[in-house]
Amino acid sequence: MKAAILGAGESNRTPRPGRTAIDMAVESSLAALADAGVELGEVDGVVTGYSLAERHLDFSASLSEALGLRPYWSQTISRSGATGASIVVDAALAVLGGACTTALAVWADNRVSGEPEDMAGALAASLNPFELANGPLITTQYALIAQAYLNRTGATEEDLASVAVQFRKHAALNESAKYRALITIDDVLGSPMVSSPLHRLECALVTDYGGAVVVTRSDRAGADAVDVLGFGEALSHSSILRNPELFTTGRTAAADSSRLAYQMAGIGPADLQMAQIYDCFTPTVLLLMEDFGLCERGEAGAAVRSGLLDRDGPLPSNTHGGLLSCGSGGILHVTEAVRQMRGTAGAHQLDSRPDTALVHGNGGILGAQTTLILGRR
């Protein structure tokens, strides 16, 4: 028995004064239920991510009440950037384990409209005090991993920049992406340096966001559903100082999460027809591609430059534009995968609907990893 995703929905991401995270969670939930053809009253499970901008003792309780629901099973999950993929795993476990039958998995945050007073403080909680005392940005911690990658592999800043260029090309076709103007490698390398070797155009956007999917057991799902063929999760560290492998081989816990997911699904990287890869910074994508077995170690930059991830290439990836060009929130990698597979992506729909996809969330500084393998029926 597998779990299946019946539909996906997103909220509008244009900020406006007073727009709350719960507003966007409700909007995306109702959109997902409409897409799935499921009545709100059928929902008996709710799992949500957390909000950085808006305080809730239990976000899933606030959302359930806003939707007028009294679910059997409800959970609020905090797994930093991996949360979007992770709530799908939790919903799958809940429906397969019998805790509920029809679950909403939702992640929303009003990171712009919420005008959070202490967003810097909230983000600093991602780092260890022994790191923070030196004055690093979160970007700096990724930059240290990126510089070690360049040192070790001989890859170049142009290789890193090519990731941002590729996903911007995809965002150009997506009507709901924040940035749609095409950019070049020179544009990326000419944007202000944030923490070397990473430039502004190599860093995730900060936007409002909301996304949701409806999950049930595959025996209750129809022909248009997307099966969760496999999933895997792994955690290696909170502080990058405690995981020297990041700087020696570049291997992250995503090698473990993806291996578990491939095993459960009974397929391998060569069988994938699409990938949606958490892209908080350009080096994140290169390291993860190597962990997924999409190319040899040290060759991810060359693979991106050769068009591997292009929507017209062998493995269309981040077809919405990703965190780098579309908007915040790893849940959008999930909703985008479901839409492409169900053929409902609109103007940026791929010419042929992918049969299999990898969706990946990364949390912390490459510490928490969640991989999903999705399949069309």
Next chain:
Amino acid sequence: MAVDPTDPSARVWQAWADDRLCLQGCRSCGRLQHPPSQVCAACKSTDWDLCDITPEATLVSWSNVHRAPAPQFADEVPYLIALVTVSEGTLLEARVHTSLAMTEFRSGMPVQLAMGAVAGRAMPIVISAG
């Protein structure tokens, strides 16, 4: 305020404030651990102490920070942060206070550490190459 002797982070911060170049060391397997915590990741022992380290370290990676994450760092940008290995498998993040240009940095390059200060707080810093 007195330092809680059972809190490894507080003990390391206090030792650094006392100008002692040291990290947490496991009394069971002898490994250094940083950032410190209650349990040794290698052998799972809870028996630890402070352990003096030599100033010799090896450069692993570096980044020049162009935007301050907090007001206390704002008048210093840009500043250079390094990642160094102080012993097999033990990494330390530290500011770089040398005249060496970043273009001269090489992975695996030997560097020297010393106690110094960052934004008024006692921290190990990279003071020279070689």
